[in-house]
Amino acid sequence: MTGISRHATRRPVSRSTERRAPSAAVVEPLSAHDQLVAIKSSLETISEALNAIDPETLSNSEHAKWADEVNQVDLAIARVRSSLLNGIAEAFEAEMPSIRASTARLEKDLSRLRKAVDVINAIAGVLGVVEQIIRLGR
Amino acid sequence: MRFYFTFLSMLALALLTGCATVSVERARNVSSAGVAYAQATAGVIDVAMNASIDASSERQVRSKPRPPVSESDQALRAAGLKELDSELARNVVTYVRLKRSVNAVEAYFEALQQLADGSTAEATETAVKSLADRINGLNSALEKSEGAKPLISDEKKTAIGGLAKLVAKQAHGALLARALERDAATVGRALALQELVLKAASDDIRANLNDAAARFYTDRIVSPYAAGNIGAAWVEDRRSYLKAHAIGNTTETISAAEAAARQMQTVWERILSGEYSAKELVASLKDTEELLGAVAALKDANAKK
Numbered sequence A: 001m002t003g004i005s006r007h008a009t010r011r012p013v014s015r016s017t018e019r020r021a022p023s024a025a026v027v028e029p030l031s032a033h034d035q036l037v038a039i040k041s042s043l044e045t046i047s048e049a050l051n052a053i054d055p056e057t058l059s060n061s062e063h064a065k066w067a068d069e070v071n072q073v074d075l076a077i078a079r080v081r082s083s084l085l086n087g088i089a090e091a092f093e094a095e096m097p098s099i100r101a102s103t104a105r106l107e108k109d110l111s112r113l114r115k116a117v118d119v120i121n122a123i124a125g126v127l128g129v130v131e132q133i134i135r136l137g138r
Numbered sequence B: 001m002r003f004y005f006t007f008l009s010m011l012a013l014a015l016l017t018g019c020a021t022v023s024v025e026r027a028r029n030v031s032s033a034g035v036a037y038a039q040a041t042a043g044v045i046d047v048a049m050n051a052s053i054d055a056s057s058e059r060q061v062r063s064k065p066r067p068p069v070s071e072s073d074q075a076l077r078a079a080g081l082k083e084l085d086s087e088l089a090r091n092v093v094t095y096v097r098l099k100r101s102v103n104a105v106e107a108y109f110e111a112l113q114q115l116a117d118g119s120t121a122e123a124t125e126t127a128v129k130s131l132a133d134r135i136n137g138l139n140s141a142l143e144k145s146e147g148a149k150p151l152i153s154d155e156k157k158t159a160i161g162g163l164a165k166l167v168a169k170q171a172h173g174a175l176l177a178r179a180l181e182r183d184a185a186t187v188g189r190a191l192a193l194q195e196l197v198l199k200a201a202s203d204d205i206r207a208n209l210n211d212a213a214a215r216f217y218t219d220r221i222v223s224p225y226a227a228g229n230i231g232a233a234w235v236e237d238r239r240s241y242l243k244a245h246a247i248g249n250t251t252e253t254i255s256a257a258e259a260a261a262r263q264m265q266t267v268w269e270r271i272l273s274g275e276y277s278a279k280e281l282v283a284s285l286k287d288t289e290e291l292l293g294a295v296a297a298l299k300d301a302n303a304k305k
Helices: A002-008 A015-020 A032-051 A060-137 B002-017 B020-062 B071-116 B121-143 B154-226 B232-247 B252-273 B278-303
Strands: none
Touching: A032 A060, A032 B020, A032 B154, A060 B020, A060 B071, A060 B121, A060 B154, B020 B071, B020 B154, B020 B252, B071 B154, B121 B154, B154 B232, B154 B252
């Protein structure tokens, strides 16, 4: 999952941090994620080419071979998709506790903001009651 | 005196903390873009789930065996379909997991939107004015004189209320600014992952469309042409294929999601870099102007005491 992590942390890095990175072009090896994307894309290109063949123009043996290739490519695409999506899902799910904690903090912030007004109103209310008691006692 | 000193300290703090309107507008922008982005991504996931299954089904239909199919071949085909279907089912389950994560990101932006819209400035002004009324009432009750001069004059009450409103506005803005700074890294990572989800889902939709276009071109344009079997329908088909091919066959759902992703990137990059636009700068000057005006009003009210 290192590939996904590299992608995921790329954006929040501050500009100053980016500036500290070596300026020379460093060729990074393709991450597992990038490799899966590339393989899936190649398989999809093959699928497109196989779909462009008119089955009616093929002999029986050619048709059997072509159909077998279509099936293999179909299964391969589904398998690569599984690995690809699973990698992203795992990385995303690892971030969920932080996201949920941030959401909860925002909700708490909103509640604190509202509480401040409630406190002022409560004090005003208490003073009002005290005033009434004093006037009644006269 | 101590009361006013507290207010002025808060005011100074507010001025240092930054510009409320800018922070609120920024939070509103980022939250509405975030919600739109998450919704668009979830929409693309829904389409991609169908597209990935349909693409496989279309491949199976096109490559169906020529009859007769022997019993052993039928058994092989059934086993192959079972294997393929279990993989496709796994794809759907994973897409649902991804959608759940995208929904959690949407919930974050909805909470941010509620906080951005949750200013208590007006309510604080009303509450502080009401508190001043109560203090006057209590003072008059304690003094035992109904017609006594109020402790806090109407003019001063309005000034204090106005200042309280602005302080509350600043506090709201500072709260949002702090929240954005606090969550920048977490949300940044989530957005980067969401972008990968969008890309993967969009690729599935595009692959299905490309397969369909390849079949359409072969079956409806090339084959009839080669056989000399062409007419009005062929003219229509050829035009629609060539136009779609030239313009690009991206669906509306993908286009909307990609546009939302671009907007999100722009807004988030500005949040992270802390850049100010000319519009934001004017808004921040207006904030400062309002605060200075409120302090002057309070000073005037005190001078007339």
